[in-house]
Amino acid sequence: MKATVIPAVIIILVLILTASHFGEVGKHLDLGVSGAGTYPGYPKSIVDSAGNNITIYKPLERIIVTNSNAAEAIRVVGAQNRVIGATDSLKWYPTFFPKMHKLPVVGKWSAVEPELVLQLDADCVFTYTSDPSPAYLEDKLPPTIKVIRFDFFKPEATREEMLKLGYILGEEANTSKYIKWHDKYVDEIHAKVATKTEVEKPIVFLNNDFDDSKTERKTYARESGGISILCEEAGGRNIAADCVNAYPIIGMGYIYETDPDFVIGYSYRGGYERDKDTGMANEYEYILNLPGFDKIKAVEDKCVYTISSTIVSSPSYLCGLANLAKWFYPDDFKDLDPQAIHQEYVDKFCGDIDLNLSKHGVFVYPR
DSSP: OHHHHHHHHHHHHHHHHHHHTHHHHHHHHHTTSSSOOOOTTOOEEEEOTTSOEEEESSOOOSEEESSHHHHHHHHHTTOGGGEEEEOGGGGGOTTTOTTGGGSOBOEETTEEOHHHHHHTTOSEEEEOSSSSOTTTTTTTSOTTSEEEEOOSOOHHHHHHHHHHHHHHTTOHHHHHHHHHHHHHHHHHHHHHHTTOOTTTSOEEEEEOOOOSOSSEEEOOOGGGOHHHHHHHHTTOEETTTTOSSSSOEEEHHHHHHHOOSEEEEEESSOBTTOSOOHHHHHHHHHHHTSTTGGGSHHHHTTOEEEEEGGGTSSTTTHHHHHHHHHHHOTTTTTTOOHHHHHHHHHHHHOTTOOOOTTTSOBOEEOO
């Protein structure tokens, strides 16, 4: 009798233990550890911007974002309510992220704390292509928590990243609205710029910093993406486009020699959180007062501007593109209204904010 009772007891205990952990096992299977899943439309697979093959087996309902670009993109495609945690970088933007800036914090954008991600029972983490490194995330998180790497700040990659984001989140309809809005204006700008010869295109210097150097300036090469890519897409000729480094330093003599038609300062002192243009105005004045700049064509013709990073390096980058195109070719784009385009973006794709951009925010200077 004992020989038959003991196995029965063992079997019962095994069944109890298995049942007690069934939910956790099931969760792991659904997320793709074994490839199992019972959700319609899944599995879904993409290649993220870091070149990682990502496959998910169930809807991503508990999302963590490590930066404002990812937060903005996820809101654009209509999945904001799934974001359950963020890094402290969203705390800087209470106006632009009135809901998400209040979320539980999981560390800094470049140094996420994996234990906090685990505490929130996240399905996935959206982060930049390079930072935080896999040592902070993939190496310290279980494979059931997907780490998905997109930048959402490089104009040349944003459209594709948004399409992949909408697909993997099951928000294709909302994403399609964004793509339609995006393509309408980008195609219009590209079509007109395509009619210009190289000789007709203005020469542009892109100012990167506002340090005290009087002999050299830091700028942007094509390799840096962002403002350099927008400059070219808007029909400008960046004097440092072909430099080897992404953020080269060039001598003032070279700037005088090329005599740019436009000088554009890329600024972090504007955005949705500021209503006064003091910061960007100071940067503008700084450029005007650089030694010898009073003799270059851009200053003489009053073609010096500063532009906020918020409309250059984000899903709203085409608002920055529209400003550049209008500055470079005012006659060709006399009917293009960059502020109206930006307002349209806020009204259509930033659902939890209500901002009149003619009264709030600083994005270009002079306005």
